[in-house]
Amino acid sequence: MSRKLTTQVAEMTLAAWDLVCQECLHRPEIQLESLKEDVRNFLKASGWERKLQNAVYRELHVQPLPSHPAAPPEHAKEPLAYMRKAQVNWEKRILKSLNSMCTELGVPLARKRPAVEQKELTNKWNEMGTDEPDLSRFRPVYAPKDFLEVLISLRNPNHDSSEEASAKSHWGLIQVPLHDRDIPQMREAYSELSLTTGQLGIDDHTHVPPDLFESEHTRIGKKVVNEQDSAAAQQYSRQGCPTGLRADLWALILNSTNEPEDVMHYEQLKAGVIHHDLLVDNLIYKDVKLTASNDDYYFVFEDFLYQVLLCFSRDTAVLEHFSYNSATPPKSYIQGKVGVEEFAVVYPPNGVIPFHGFSMYVAPLCFLYNEPSKLYSVFREMYVRYFFRLHSVSSSTSGIVSLCLQFERLLQTHLPQLFYHLREIGAQPLRIAFKWMVRAFSGYLSTDQLLLLWDRILGYDSLEIVAVLAAAVFAFRAENLMEVTSLTSAEAVLADLSTLKVMPLIQIFLFATVI
Amino acid sequence: HLSRYAKRSTRVGLSVNTVPCTVKPTVTLQIGDAETDSSRPGVYVIDVTLPIGQTVNIQEISFKNYYTAYVSVRLLRRDGEGAAKWTTCLRNHCLMPSPHTEEGSQDYCSVYRQQMLIEPDNVTSVRLILRQPSSAWLNFSVEDIKIHPCLNEDSEWDIPDWLSDLTQVDQLCDLQGLPDPQTVSSSIQQMWALTEVMQTNQTTASIGRFDVDGCYDINLLSFT
Numbered sequence: 001m002s003r004k005l006t007t008q009v010a011e012m013t014l015a016a017w018d019l020v021c022q023e024c025l026h027r028p029e030i031q032l033e034s035l036k037e038d039v040r041n042f043l044k045a046s047g048w049e050r051k052l053q054n055a056v057y058r059e060l061h062v063q064p065l066p067s068h069p070a071a072p073p074e075h076a077k078e079p080l081a082y083m084r085k086a087q088v089n090w091e092k093r094i095l096k097s098l099n100s101m102c103t104e105l106g107v108p109l110a111r112k113r114p115a116v117e118q119k120e121l122t123n124k125w126n127e128m129g130t131d132e133p134d135l136s137r138f139r140p141v142y143a144p145k146d147f148l149e150v151l152i153s154l155r156n157p158n159h160d161s162s163e164e165a166s167a168k169s170h171w172g173l174i175q176v177p178l179h180d181r182d183i184p185q186m187r188e189a190y191s192e193l194s195l196t197t198g199q200l201g202i203d204d205h206t207h208v209p210p211d212l213f214e215s216e217h218t219r220i221g222k223k224v225v226n227e228q229d230s231a232a233a234q235q236y237s238r239q240g241c242p243t244g245l246r247a248d249l250w251a252l253i254l255n256s257t258n259e260p261e262d263v264m265h266y267e268q269l270k271a272g273v274i275h276h277d278l279l280v281d282n283l284i285y286k287d288v289k290l291t292a293s294n295d296d297y298y299f300v301f302e303d304f305l306y307q308v309l310l311c312f313s314r315d316t317a318v319l320e321h322f323s324y325n326s327a328t329p330p331k332s333y334i335q336g337k338v339g340v341e342e343f344a345v346v347y348p349p350n351g352v353i354p355f356h357g358f359s360m361y362v363a364p365l366c367f368l369y370n371e372p373s374k375l376y377s378v379f380r381e382m383y384v385r386y387f388f389r390l391h392s393v394s395s396s397t398s399g400i401v402s403l404c405l406q407f408e409r410l411l412q413t414h415l416p417q418l419f420y421h422l423r424e425i426g427a428q429p430l431r432i433a434f435k436w437m438v439r440a441f442s443g444y445l446s447t448d449q450l451l452l453l454w455d456r457i458l459g460y461d462s463l464e465i466v467a468v469l470a471a472a473v474f475a476f477r478a479e480n481l482m483e484v485t486s487l488t489s490a491e492a493v494l495a496d497l498s499t500l501k502v503m504p505l506i507q508i509f510l511f512a513t514v515i
Numbered sequence: 516h517l518s519r520y521a522k523r524s525t526r527v528g529l530s531v532n533t534v535p536c537t538v539k540p541t542v543t544l545q546i547g548d549a550e551t552d553s554s555r556p557g558v559y560v561i562d563v564t565l566p567i568g569q570t571v572n573i574q575e576i577s578f579k580n581y582y583t584a585y586v587s588v589r590l591l592r593r594d595g596e597g598a599a600k601w602t603t604c605l606r607n608h609c610l611m612p613s614p615h616t617e618e619g620s621q622d623y624c625s626v627y628r629q630q631m632l633i634e635p636d637n638v639t640s641v642r643l644i645l646r647q648p649s650s651a652w653l654n655f656s657v658e659d660i661k662i663h664p665c666l667n668e669d670s671e672w673d674i675p676d677w678l679s680d681l682t683q684v685d686q687l688c689d690l691q692g693l694p695d696p697q698t699v700s701s702s703i704q705q706m707w708a709l710t711e712v713m714q715t716n717q718t719t720a721s722i723g724r725f726d727v728d729g730c731y732d733i734n735l736l737s738f739t
Contacts, residue, residue, distance in 0.1 A: 068623035070577055070659075079621050095736045102735060109733040156617070158582055158653050177651055179616040276731050316725050332733045334726075347733055349725030395617055 047228065054230040058255035061461060062385060064324045078326035078394050082156055083401075087326045087393040090150050094353055095330055097141050102279060105137050109279045109332065109347055118274050125270070129293070129302035135286045140356035144438045147355075147391060148173075148431070151401055154393070171419055172408030173430045178395055180406045182413065183515055186468065190460065192238040193503075195511050200240025201452040201503030214242075221245045230255055238459035240452055240503070247368040253458050254381040258374045265317075266373035270307075272314035272349070280348045284309045288359045297447045301366035308362050308376050309354070312383075318350035321384035326394035327351075352388075357435075360442040361387045364450050386463055390438050403437050403467040404430055410471040414513055418478050427490040433470040436497070440466050444497045453502050469502055472509035476500070533661040536565050536641075541656065557648055563641040563660055573635035575663040577625040582655035583645040584614040588626060590633070591640035599639060604631040607646070614649040624657075628665070 043049045067076050078084045102109055113121070124131065152173045155161070159177055181189070193199065198213030208214070217239060224232045225248045233252040241249045251257075273281075288305045292298040298305075312318070322329055329351025337343035362379050369375035389399045396402060411419045411429055422429055436444050440463065441453055456465045473494065474481065480493045544558040565571060570593055588605040605626055611619040628635055641662060647655040725731060 068577075068625065070579070070625075070661075071623040075621075075623065080617060081621060092738055095738045099735050109736065110731050112730070112732065158655075160651055160653055177616050179613055179618050272725065276726070314725060330736045330738075332736050334730050334732055336734070338737060343727060345725065345727060345731065345733065347736060349731075 050228050054228070054252075054255050057230045062321075062324075073323065076324060077322070077328075080156075080395050083154070083393050083395055084326065086150065086154055088328075090147075090393060091328065091330070094141055098279070098330075098353065101139070101141075107279055107282075111277050113275060113277050117277070121274050125307070127303055128306040129288075131285075133282070133285060135282060135289065138282045138286050140283060140287065141353055143356040144435050147400075147438070148434045150393065151404060154401065170408070171412050171423055172405070173428050174401065174405045174408060176395075176401065176405070178402050178405050179397070180402070180409045181464070183410075183510060183513055186464075186510055190238075190465070190510060192459075193456070193507055193510060195507060198239060199503050199507070200242065200455070201449070201501065202507065204240075218242045218245070221249065225249060225252065228252065234459055234461065236459075237455045241455045243448075246451065246455070250368065250458060251374070251378055254378060254385070256374075256377045256381045258371070258377060262377050263373045266311060266376050269311035269314045269376075273310045276314075278313060278348055280313050280354060281310055283354050284313070284359065287354060287356060291357055291443065292359045292363045295363070295443055298360075298363040298366065298443075301363060304366050304372065304375060305359050305362055307372045308379055309359060311376055312380065313348040313350055313352070313354075315350045315380065316346075318352065318380065318384060319346065321388060322351060325388050325392055326396075326399075327388070327392040352383075355391060357439055357443070360439050364442055364447060364454065367447055367451070385461075386457060387440070389463060390440065398463040400438060403463060403470075404434065406464065406467040407433055407437065407470045410468065410509075411474055414471070414509075414515075415475055415478060418474065418481055421482055422490060425485055425487070425490070427484070427487040429474060431487070432491055432494050433474070436473075437466050437470055441469065441497075441502075445500060445502060446498045449500065449502045456506075465506065468509060469506055472505040473497065473500065475509055475513075476505055532663060532666065534565065534569075534571050534664050536563050536662055538563050538660055555650070555653070557646060559645040559656065561643045561645065561657065561660070563643070563662065565639050565662075570637045570639050571662060572665045573628060573631075573638055573641075573662055574665045575625050575627050576641065576660070577623070577663065578643075578657040578660045580610050580620060580622050580624055580657055582611070582620045582652045583647055583657055584611040584649065584655075585609055585646040586626075586657070587644040587646075588631075589642040589644065590635055590638045591642070592635075593637045593639060601642070602633050604633050604635055606632070614647060615651050 040049075064076055074084060078087065098109070101107075152175075154174070154176050156176055159175075161175065187194070191197070198217060200214070200217065203213040204210075221236060221242050222245065224236050225245055230252050233249045237249060237253060284306070288302060288309070292305055293302050319329060329346045330353065332345055332347045333340060333343045334345055335343060361383065362375075365375055365379055365382070369378060386398065389396055390403075391400065393399075393401060408419075408430055419429060440457065441450055445453065453465065453469060457463055477493055481490060484490045484493060539562040542560045542562075543556040544560060545554075545556040573590075576588065585607045586605070587603060587607055589601050589603050591599050591601050593599050608626065608630075610622070610624060643657060643660070645655065645657060
């Protein structure tokens with residue numbers, strides 16, 4: 001068991017044991033002979049067994065498999081040496097960029113706020129959006145297209161990439177030989193999405209009588225929420241979550257609680273924002289202003305976004321996820337004591353430097369949760385399970401490199417004419433689809449459709465469906481794309497995805513494609 | 516001696532002991548002339564020998580993979596009369612589920628005694644036969660080959676496995692249908708000791724401070 005899980009289990013055992021001693025052991029019905037059974041029944045009835053199960057379930061999902069004893073920690077982050085190296089080089093570029101921004105602007109990376117400023121911020125906490133600071137000097141540290149160039153240049157030094165045409169020659173931009181799945185394998189893996197299984201996003205359409213699927217599915221959903229069962233919620237989510245139950249179901253799947261200690265943790269983070277001013281705060285402001293505030297669906301949540309993202313930057317609990325993330329948090333030294341370990345700190349405190357579009361990971365969640373500490377808790381869990389994989393170089397099957405490769409391979413296998421045509425006109429499909437996948441389609445689909453997609457990400461505990469959807473979108477617009485003669489016109493055909501219905505697209509692509 | 520039933524020994528999976536041995540240079544197996552043939556070999560053989568006169572009872576062979584798809588292991592064992600004989604103990608063990616793609620290509624691996632077809636005792640030499648059928652890779656090999664001998668019985672680590680204790684103890688002791696008070700009390704004692712540990716640990720739990728004594732003034736990031 002991981003250390004964190006062991007601690008959690010022990011803490012819960014302590015709490016449960018306390019409860020048992022108080023409530024249970026003095027009761028006449030508890031006999032010595034049946035002590036074990038009686039205590040077990042008591043734990044079940046009081047809900048502790050379920051809580052423990054959910055905690056174990058969460059850890060099993062998040063922690064990677066136990067590694068070989070000889071494997072160093074870096075191997076757990078990323079097993080392939082050349083990917084680790086590429087990630088390190090990419091991080092160096094980001095750090096240099098951030099440092100030069102600091103030096104140019106004469107702004108420190110972090111400073112303590114004077115008391116007056118602290119008071120001002122506390123008063124303005126719920127309406128930070130009304131502030132119009134001068135952000136013109138700040139620029140995003142990087143944009144997705146910069147990251148795409150890094151992925152395109154990834155090479156395995158041990159891979160034979162001689163130019164001979166062969167059955168396995170790859171037409172796309174990603175040139176690393178990661179494993180990908182074909183449609184027959186996906187049909188098995190995503191069997192709940194098949195043509196004969198009911199889906200929210202298809203079978204809840206206004207023309208479909210609710211007795212056929214929707215009513216029963218909602219009834220089961222309510223039961224799952226009542227039982228507070230994480231595993232059941234995850235399985236359930238594969239067929240979509242009803243709007244009224246989605247918030248509870250997602251929180252259950254992510255084992256995200258809003259207990260007093262979570263609220264207190266959030267308040268602590270807020271205090272961290274009040275006391276210290278970080279350069280990344282300006283990057284966050286700028287990002288929100290440029291993306292979410294300009295979006296018809298999300299501009300109303302601007303204040304929430306600041307409240308979540310500024311706190312996120314201060315949350316050292318996020319540092320735990322770096323044990324299985326190929327990335328490493330940036331480091332610095334306070335008071336100029338470079339090299340002195342007692343003065344070493346992580347920057348920002350959560351080790352994550354936001355990039356252009358980062359706030360779009362949070363925006364859709366604002367539709368589900370209106371209490372900042374709850375919204376924060378769910379977002380953080382989504383980030384350390386899924387979103388971090390979209391902007392780091394790794395060989396993980398849910399990582400952005402695998403998603404890009406999966407997308408290109410699906411297209412090449414099932415729409416070869418289209419792929420070839422786009423290549424010929426200088427419109428490599430990945431150059432258009434990358435920005436969708438990096439954001440898991442947030443900001444590109446309409447919100448209700450996006451939430452249906454994210455239901456499946458949670459349900460299957462994988463981002464692979466994002467690559468499938470990207471390929472399905474190209475398949476859907478194939479006819480128009482065959483007519484275009486330039487990258488710009490190809491982009492125009494795919495500029496507006498707001499009318500797309502994701503589940504029919506995915507279902508048709510996976511289950512109706514002729515193979 | 517009843518209290519011993521309350522403890523179950525759990526073997527730790529890691530053997531830190533290794534025996535000194537020599538890894539001979541890799542031998543290529545290919546058809547045709549190695550000098551003039553342009554295609555790359557798909558089979559390599561690596562011999563690992565113990566110092567002369569020494570034998571080992573193998574617990575585990577560990578190594579780091581580098582793009583090898585399958586490994587077979589043969590052992591040279593000394594029998595009762597001192598004669599040496601080669602036997603296969605592992606046949607085509609898969610290290611890369613898909614030889615054309617990266618999965619498993621750089622993993623740390625171990626082959627354990629329990630997986631072997633024969634008893635790996637009195638071994639003087641180990642032969643690793645590496646196969647990589649895919650032409651996608653320029654090179655393949657295994658690195659850091661280590662042979663771990665069996666540990667003696669005395670030095671096994673005892674880890675009390677109190678989580679499953681209550682079940683085991685119930686089966687072993689049957690004093691007129693009641694559980695043995697001594698075993699129950701020792702289990703409860705262990706649980707209580709754990710809660711004591713947790714209580715003392717709670718104060719050191721991460722409070723989430725990111726500053727050093729209230730200071731978090733940073734000017735530049737550092738990178739090595």
